[in-house]
Amino acid sequence: MATNPAQRRYVGRMIPISIAYIAAVMLASWIIPDDAAATPLTVAVALVPALATSGFIWAMARYLAELTDEYVRMLEIRKILVATGLTLALASGWGILELFTDVPKVPLFFVFPVWCLGLAAGSLVNRLTIGDAGPCA
Amino acid sequence: MKNRLKVLRAERDWSQQDLAERLEVSRQSVNAIETGKYDPSLPLAFRIADLFGLPIEAIFLRER
Known part of the structure; x- marks a missing residue:
């Protein structure tokens, strides 16, 4: 590990x-x-x-x-970029839905857990594009 | 970027792990550089060149 x-x-x-x-x-x-x-x-x-x-x-x-280790650092930074992009896209998308429709309000508390899940998505992206997931999920 | 790392390593009978330890990087890094998935930074390229006693351009080849 x-x-x-x-x-x-x-x-x-x-x-x-x-x-x-x-x-x-x-x-x-x-x-x-x-x-x-x-x-x-x-x-x-x-x-x-x-x-x-x-x-x-x-x-x-x-x-x-x-x-x-610069290669491992690059893998980790790519994961963070994927997580940040996904979180911003989901939060903005849902926020706009909340503005214009009566979808349930999602507490802001969930932003960080969603970002952490985004790191796992980043690992998957690394695995699919470079062949290495990176050390921490 | 293409490179001769695998050949140079084989000439010295080093495993990827041996080379990784000499360069103080992970075996993952050595594998990624060898297979052309990752181009090392200039400082790491110089460390690799120093280790093999060769100029950088004798290890890393310009894509044509």
Whole structure:
């Protein structure tokens, strides 16, 4: 799985951030009742998982910066480009649908998970076009 | 871009993994460069040239 130092450090960062994220989401859903008003307290508690999400993005940025293998870095950047393109296209498309029709409103919360799924699509694109998926899915 | 990496490697009886370790890159990278799927950056091309003791243009061939 993790075959170079940058990947090992990446996994080493993602595990505690993931644990913190799950704990923060559980804590927020335990403390804040459904449809609570946006008070300073509820906003502060609800933003804790967002800190962890920013942590995921930071870990990915560090991973790209620390990767010394330029070919692997290119594969990873291609995955990120595919993920970003797909997410922007889906978010913009659905946003326009929401403007003009009565389709269900999708919470912005789903943007990041969709982007992560886009990374898997990027792996597939790499596999189909270059023959190598890239190390992290 | 075409290159003579596979021949040069075979002359020295190195595996792709051997070459990857000498260049401090992944075996995936060596395979991608050898098969022409990826053109290395100039710094990596110089490292490859230095390793084989040849000029870059003796390893990487201009497409005609």
